[in-house]
Amino acid sequence: MPRGLSQRVQEALAAYLFLLPFTLSLLVFFGYAFVRAIYFSFTDYNMFDPPNWVGLSNYINIFRETRFLIALRNSIGFSLIVTICQTAFALMLAVVLNNKIKGIALFRTAYYMPSVASSVVVTLIFLWAFQRTGVFNYVIELFMRYWPFLVAFLALTAVFQLLQVFWDRSRGRPVRWLEPGALLTSFMLAVVGVAALWGTGTVSAIEVEPVRTVWLNTRRTIPEGWGWFSLPLPLISIMMLNTWTTAPTFMLLYLAGLQDIPRELYEAAAVDGANRWQQFRYVTVPQLKHVTFLVMALGIIGTLQMFDQVAIIGSAAPLDSTITLAYYVYSNVFPGGALPRVGIASAAAMILAVLTLIAVLIQRRVVEDNG
Amino acid sequence: MADARTGATAPQAAAVHPASQPTPVEMEKQKAAARRAWARAALVYVLLLVFSLFFMGPFLFATLSSFKDDPIEWPPRLDPPQLKPANWVAAWRLGKAGGGSGWFGAFAPGAEVPFEVTYFVPDGIEPQAPIVRVPRRLPGAGIGAVRPGAFAADYAIVSEVVETARQPAEVAGVSGQLVTYAFTIRHNGEPVVADRLPLDLEVQLRQTFYSATLAPNRIERLGRVQSWNNVAPGVIPYVFYNYTRVFQENYSRTTGKNLFLTWIGNSFFIAGVKVLTHLIIASMTGYALARLRFPGRNALFMLILFSMMIPGQVTFISNYLVLRDGIFGLSKLWGQETLLNSFTGIILSGLCGGSAVFIMKQFFESLPRELEESARIDGAGPATIYTRIVLPLARPALGAVAILTFQGVWNEFFWPLIVLTTPQDKFTLTVGLLNLRQAYGAVALDWGPLLAGAFISAVPVIIIFLVFQRYFVEGISFTGIKG
Known part of the structure; x- marks a missing residue:
C-alpha cells in the first residue's frame, strides 16, 4: 500500500481489487450481453452478416406469429399455475415437516431428492413414467x-x-x-x-379396461375448446413434473422461516381462543410473508425460463403443445438448417425479461399489501 | 396444523410436570394429554411416509426398472429376474463355462456352455424337443443396432438336444408333465472371442416354458419362443445389462473413445474447476461487499440482483458470439481461435454466479467485527485480514458454495448445449444424456439404457448430497435470508 493515501482511499482500492474478477465477468457476460440483446432486438441479424437496424418492426411482427403467441400463452399459463401450486405445496410440506420428532431429518432428505437430480434426469424419468404403458x-x-x-x-x-x-x-x-x-x-x-x-364379498375390485392415456404425444387440451385458455395436456403433464421437483427446495426456505416464528405468537393466539386453522391463517401465513415473496419470485423466475423439459421431451410431444418462450428464443437462434433470426429471438427474450420483472414487481405489491 | 410441533413436544412436558403431588383428576388429564401427543406423532409419521413415497417412489421405481429387460412392461413388476440371487449364481457359472470370468462372461474358444430347460406339457400333447438357435441379434434399436465385434452365431456349435427327465405335475390346475431337455453350446475353436451368446428356443404351441438354467429375457409368440440376450453373461453383464450397454454402445465413431466415460470425466472436470473459481471469486467479492466501503457499492449490489432476475435466454446470444470470437480476440493470446466447443470457453463464461456471492456476503456479515478490528489496529491491511482471519472462519459458507456450485454445474444443461456441440466427446453428461435420448429414441424408445444412463448421471450429486446435506440446507437458507 502506498503511503500517504488516506485509509478510506486505501480501503476502496483494496475493495476494487477484490471485486475485479467478478465485476469483469459480470460486465462482459451480463452487462454487455444485456445491452447487446436490447440492440439486437431492434435489428435484423443472422450472426454472419452485420446487423441491420429495423426499429420496432421485430416487436410488431412477432405478435403476428402464431408460434410466438402459443409460446407466450404456454409460458404465462405454466408460470402462473406452477408457481401457485408449488408455493402452496411447499408451505404444506414445511408445516408437516416442522415437527420435533425423531427421524425428521431422514424424511427431509427423502423429500429433497427430486430437487437434487438434474432436470435432464428427472425429465427422462418423467418421460418413462408417462408412456402409454408407463407407471403413471x-x-x-x-x-x-x-x-x-x-x-x-x-x-x-x-x-x-x-x-x-x-x-x-x-x-x-x-x-x-x-x-x-x-x-x-x-x-x-x-x-x-x-x-x-x-x-x-361386499366390497370387491372393479374390472376396468387397461388405462392407456397418452399424456405427451397428443393434441388434447384441458379444458377442451376454451380457445386461448385451454392448455395442452403435455404442458399440464410438465406442470405436474415441475411442481414435484421444485416444491421441496421451497419447502426448505419455508422451514427456515417457520423456525424463526416466535412461539409466543402462537401462545397468545391460543389464549385469544384461535383454533388451529385460525392460528395458521393469522399467525403463520403473515409471519412468512417475506419467505412467500422470495419463494414466489424464485418460482416465477424459474418457471418462466422453462427450457430443459421441452428440449428433452423433444419429438415425444407436438412442439406447439410444449413450446415456451425460452425454447422459442433458442429455436430461432439455432433453427437447424435455416438462417438464425437473432432479431426476432432477441425481441422474444426481451419480452420474457420484461414479463419476469413485471411479475416479480406485481407479486411484491400483492404480498406487501395482503400481509 | 400450525401447532403440530407444540403437540409433538408435549410428552416431555407431561413427563416433567408431575413433581408436585397431582390430584387424580390432574393425573387423568396429563395421561390424556400424553396419549394425545403420541397419537398425533403416529399420525404425523404416517403422513411423512406417504409424502416420502410420493417424492422417492418415482426414483426408486425408475432405478428398479433400469435393471429390467423392458422398463415399460405391463403390468410393471417389482421383482425382475435380474434381481434374483438364483439367476446371479447361474450367470456366474455360465460366464465361466463360456470361457470368461464369473463377473464378466464371454464366448471364447474352448467354451462349453451347458443349458437345461424345462417345459410344462399338458396331458394329451406329445412333448417335443425345442429347436435351438444362436441368432445374430443386435442389442437394441437405434444406436444399439450399430454394433462392432464378432457374432457368436458364427462360432457356436449346438449339441443334440437330449431329454433328461419327465415327471407328472399340475400347473395352474392343469395336469400334465414337466419335461426337461439339455444341450450344450460349444465354441468351434477359431481364435475369435464374442462378447455375448444370444439364444432362442422354439417349441410347439401349448408346451409352455417352466424353468431354465437362466431365466429368459423375453417370451414371445404366444409363449412359443423364449429368448436370451446372453447365456454366458457373467454376473455384471447379466444384472447390469442396460448399464453395460450404455458404456459399450456409446463410443466415438471416429476415435473409438468411450463416450459415456468421457462425458462423466468432462462433467467432473468442468464442475471441479468451476467450484474452485466460485470459491475464490465469491469469497473475495462477498467479503468486499460485506465489509469494505467503496463508492459504487450499492450500484454493484443492484446490478448483481438484477443479473439474477434476467433469464439466461436474454444474454446467451451475445455470450455465444463473444465466445465464438474468443472473448474479443483475447483467446488468440493462448492460441485458441474460438472458445466454442472448448472447456476454457465454458469455464470463463461462468466463473462465478450471483447466488454464490450472496451466500458469502451473507456469511461475512454475520461474523463479529471485533476480530478484524483488532487485526486492523495491529496494522494489517484488507488482504491480510481476508486471507489470515476471515477465510479460515468461512468454512461453512465455503462448503455451502462448493456443494451448491457442484450441483448447479453438474446439472446445467442450457449453456453447455449451446457451447459444446461438436465433436461428441466434448459433451457434458447432461448434453450427452440428450444425445442418448435421441440415439435410443429415434425408432422406438429403448428405455433400458436411457434409465441406466439417467441413474448413473444422478449418482454423484446424490452421494454428495447425502454426505454434505448440512451444507446444502444451510446454503439454501442463506440465499433465502437475503430476500
Whole structure:
C-alpha cells in the first residue's frame, strides 16, 4: 500500500481489487450481453452478416406469429399455475415437516431428492413414467380398480370416529372432532372393517379396461375448446413434473422461516381462543410473508425460463403443445438448417425479461399489501 | 396444523410436570394429554411416509426398472429376474463355462456352455424337443443396432438336444408333465472371442416354458419362443445389462473413445474447476461487499440482483458470439481461435454466479467485527485480514458454495448445449444424456439404457448430497435470508 493515501482511499482500492474478477465477468457476460440483446432486438441479424437496424418492426411482427403467441400463452399459463401450486405445496410440506420428532431429518432428505437430480434426469424419468404403458397410467388403473376399498375405508373411518367422539362426549370428556388418539383407533378399525367387507364379498375390485392415456404425444387440451385458455395436456403433464421437483427446495426456505416464528405468537393466539386453522391463517401465513415473496419470485423466475423439459421431451410431444418462450428464443437462434433470426429471438427474450420483472414487481405489491 | 410441533413436544412436558403431588383428576388429564401427543406423532409419521413415497417412489421405481429387460412392461413388476440371487449364481457359472470370468462372461474358444430347460406339457400333447438357435441379434434399436465385434452365431456349435427327465405335475390346475431337455453350446475353436451368446428356443404351441438354467429375457409368440440376450453373461453383464450397454454402445465413431466415460470425466472436470473459481471469486467479492466501503457499492449490489432476475435466454446470444470470437480476440493470446466447443470457453463464461456471492456476503456479515478490528489496529491491511482471519472462519459458507456450485454445474444443461456441440466427446453428461435420448429414441424408445444412463448421471450429486446435506440446507437458507 502506498503511503500517504488516506485509509478510506486505501480501503476502496483494496475493495476494487477484490471485486475485479467478478465485476469483469459480470460486465462482459451480463452487462454487455444485456445491452447487446436490447440492440439486437431492434435489428435484423443472422450472426454472419452485420446487423441491420429495423426499429420496432421485430416487436410488431412477432405478435403476428402464431408460434410466438402459443409460446407466450404456454409460458404465462405454466408460470402462473406452477408457481401457485408449488408455493402452496411447499408451505404444506414445511408445516408437516416442522415437527420435533425423531427421524425428521431422514424424511427431509427423502423429500429433497427430486430437487437434487438434474432436470435432464428427472425429465427422462418423467418421460418413462408417462408412456402409454408407463407407471403413471398403471397407478391410475390401480386406483380405478380399487377405489371401492378406499371409499369403504374412508367411510368406515368417519363412522368409527363419530362413534368414539359421541361416546367420549356423552361421558363428559372434552374431545375434538379429529381427536388424534381416536383417529388412530378409527384407522385401525377401518382397516379391519374393510378386510371383513372384502372377505364377505361386499366390497370387491372393479374390472376396468387397461388405462392407456397418452399424456405427451397428443393434441388434447384441458379444458377442451376454451380457445386461448385451454392448455395442452403435455404442458399440464410438465406442470405436474415441475411442481414435484421444485416444491421441496421451497419447502426448505419455508422451514427456515417457520423456525424463526416466535412461539409466543402462537401462545397468545391460543389464549385469544384461535383454533388451529385460525392460528395458521393469522399467525403463520403473515409471519412468512417475506419467505412467500422470495419463494414466489424464485418460482416465477424459474418457471418462466422453462427450457430443459421441452428440449428433452423433444419429438415425444407436438412442439406447439410444449413450446415456451425460452425454447422459442433458442429455436430461432439455432433453427437447424435455416438462417438464425437473432432479431426476432432477441425481441422474444426481451419480452420474457420484461414479463419476469413485471411479475416479480406485481407479486411484491400483492404480498406487501395482503400481509 | 400450525401447532403440530407444540403437540409433538408435549410428552416431555407431561413427563416433567408431575413433581408436585397431582390430584387424580390432574393425573387423568396429563395421561390424556400424553396419549394425545403420541397419537398425533403416529399420525404425523404416517403422513411423512406417504409424502416420502410420493417424492422417492418415482426414483426408486425408475432405478428398479433400469435393471429390467423392458422398463415399460405391463403390468410393471417389482421383482425382475435380474434381481434374483438364483439367476446371479447361474450367470456366474455360465460366464465361466463360456470361457470368461464369473463377473464378466464371454464366448471364447474352448467354451462349453451347458443349458437345461424345462417345459410344462399338458396331458394329451406329445412333448417335443425345442429347436435351438444362436441368432445374430443386435442389442437394441437405434444406436444399439450399430454394433462392432464378432457374432457368436458364427462360432457356436449346438449339441443334440437330449431329454433328461419327465415327471407328472399340475400347473395352474392343469395336469400334465414337466419335461426337461439339455444341450450344450460349444465354441468351434477359431481364435475369435464374442462378447455375448444370444439364444432362442422354439417349441410347439401349448408346451409352455417352466424353468431354465437362466431365466429368459423375453417370451414371445404366444409363449412359443423364449429368448436370451446372453447365456454366458457373467454376473455384471447379466444384472447390469442396460448399464453395460450404455458404456459399450456409446463410443466415438471416429476415435473409438468411450463416450459415456468421457462425458462423466468432462462433467467432473468442468464442475471441479468451476467450484474452485466460485470459491475464490465469491469469497473475495462477498467479503468486499460485506465489509469494505467503496463508492459504487450499492450500484454493484443492484446490478448483481438484477443479473439474477434476467433469464439466461436474454444474454446467451451475445455470450455465444463473444465466445465464438474468443472473448474479443483475447483467446488468440493462448492460441485458441474460438472458445466454442472448448472447456476454457465454458469455464470463463461462468466463473462465478450471483447466488454464490450472496451466500458469502451473507456469511461475512454475520461474523463479529471485533476480530478484524483488532487485526486492523495491529496494522494489517484488507488482504491480510481476508486471507489470515476471515477465510479460515468461512468454512461453512465455503462448503455451502462448493456443494451448491457442484450441483448447479453438474446439472446445467442450457449453456453447455449451446457451447459444446461438436465433436461428441466434448459433451457434458447432461448434453450427452440428450444425445442418448435421441440415439435410443429415434425408432422406438429403448428405455433400458436411457434409465441406466439417467441413474448413473444422478449418482454423484446424490452421494454428495447425502454426505454434505448440512451444507446444502444451510446454503439454501442463506440465499433465502437475503430476500
